[in-house]
Amino acid sequence: MKVYADYAATTNVAPDVVAEITKVLSDHFGNASSIHNVGRDGRRILDQARSIIAKTLNATPREIIFTSGATESNNLAIKGVAYQNQHMGKHLITTSIEHHSVLHVFEQLEKEGFDVTYLPVDAKGFISIDTLKQALRDDTLLVSIMFGNNEVGTVQPIDEIAELLKDHQALFHTDGVQTIGHMPIDIKALNVDLFTVTAHKFYGPKGVGLLYVKDKTPIQFQQLGGAQETKRRAGTENIAYIAGMAKALELVTENIEASNVHLANLKQTFINALQSNEVPFEMNGDMNITLPHITNLYFPFSDVEKMLTILDMNGVYVSSGSACTAGSIEPSHVLTAMFGEHPRTKQSIRFSFSHQNTEEEVVYIAEQIKKIYEMNRKE
Numbered sequence: 001m002k003v004y005a006d007y008a009a010t011t012n013v014a015p016d017v018v019a020e021i022t023k024v025l026s027d028h029f030g031n032a033s034s035i036h037n038v039g040r041d042g043r044r045i046l047d048q049a050r051s052i053i054a055k056t057l058n059a060t061p062r063e064i065i066f067t068s069g070a071t072e073s074n075n076l077a078i079k080g081v082a083y084q085n086q087h088m089g090k091h092l093i094t095t096s097i098e099h100h101s102v103l104h105v106f107e108q109l110e111k112e113g114f115d116v117t118y119l120p121v122d123a124k125g126f127i128s129i130d131t132l133k134q135a136l137r138d139d140t141l142l143v144s145i146m147f148g149n150n151e152v153g154t155v156q157p158i159d160e161i162a163e164l165l166k167d168h169q170a171l172f173h174t175d176g177v178q179t180i181g182h183m184p185i186d187i188k189a190l191n192v193d194l195f196t197v198t199a200h201k202f203y204g205p206k207g208v209g210l211l212y213v214k215d216k217t218p219i220q221f222q223q224l225g226g227a228q229e230t231k232r233r234a235g236t237e238n239i240a241y242i243a244g245m246a247k248a249l250e251l252v253t254e255n256i257e258a259s260n261v262h263l264a265n266l267k268q269t270f271i272n273a274l275q276s277n278e279v280p281f282e283m284n285g286d287m288n289i290t291l292p293h294i295t296n297l298y299f300p301f302s303d304v305e306k307m308l309t310i311l312d313m314n315g316v317y318v319s320s321g322s323a324c325t326a327g328s329i330e331p332s333h334v335l336t337a338m339f340g341e342h343p344r345t346k347q348s349i350r351f352s353f354s355h356q357n358t359e360e361e362v363v364y365i366a367e368q369i370k371k372i373y374e375m376n377r378k379e
């Protein structure tokens with residue numbers, strides 16, 4: 001059996017999305033900036049995609065800026081706000097569990113003289129609203145807190161944070177990448193200023209994403225050149241992939257409920273199967289306030305490198321937040337934020353499922369883990 005269970009890293013591209021991309025690539029190749037008929041045809045496809053996306057997320061079309069993915073969107077949101085507003089202060093707030101495309105940008109800004117507060121999280125991976133309240137200063141420019149965590153699935157209280165920031169000068173950015181397709185997103189109701197999305201986490205292609213920028217948000221645009229994206233992000237738009245992203249977004253949004261029911265069932269089946277196999281494990285994150293597709297488990301009998309290798313050989317494709325560099329395992333920064341220095345940060349695996357996974361598959365994974373456990377006991 002071959003089981004891909006690494007959907008938080010990337011998904012396959014849905015067949016209808018492939019069809020959409022192929023159609024646009026072959027039939028609508030015009031440059032959206034050309035004013036002749038062929039260019040206008042490309043522009044029409046681009047405009048259509050933008051309105052579908054805006055409508056699905058409840059934003060206005062001009063609030064959507066197409067980018068090359070979440071890394072670029074996060075860079076644009078954070079640097080754009082920091083540079084544009086630095087006359088009002090130098091203080092920025094984020095968390096210690098952000099994706100590296102957020103964390104490394106803040107580290108760079110610190111080197112440039114900005115003052116950054118990294119909010120801690122508790123053992124379940126949640127920030128505290130009180131700690132955020134205490135961290136806020138009159139000169140805070142930006143609060144960037146991810147919506148759903150990509151390693152442990154924890155969902156932060158975005159509405160409470162937005163409420164807290166309502167009367168503060170600080171702008172609010174959230175990396176919403178992992179929530180798309182799992183939570184209905186109404187950006188207006190969320191009350192955020194900036195929201196990051198990338199297509200390849202919801203059955204769209206890699207290398208395309210967007211940044212929602214609320215109307216009138218003061219931001220310095222980073223990519224200079226032509227007048228694309230109303231002068232906010234230069235470079236000829238990848239119309240085919242943008243159309244594919246719109247299709248993918250429509251599809252996952254229609255299926256949120258059915259898919260979440262299936263995913264919750266898979267998570268429970270997986271946990272039951274591990275328990276009935278008598279495999280020792282503990283969950284990282286929260287069983288309830290969580291993204292349904294992510295299950296991160298601590299196995300106190302094997303380091304991840306060994307486990308991932310054996311699972312791979314047995315056709316199970318999963319990952320961990322830890323990076324393997326030159327044979328040694330770097331502990332996950334997310335698990336370190338939750339547990340401090342502990343073997344747990346190097347003995348945990350992230351399983352991320354999709355509506356395409358089956359109960360048989362998760363039971364198979366549990367059986368493979370059971371074998372590894374038995375093997376380790378005999379050693």
Ligand SMILES: *Cc1c(COP(=O)(O)O)cnc(C)c1O
Nearest residue numbers: 069070071099150175177178198
């Ligand atoms: C995957 C991911 C990113 C990066 O997306 P890219 O498309 O690789 O730029 C950023 N944030 C989160 C939470 C992610 O899961």
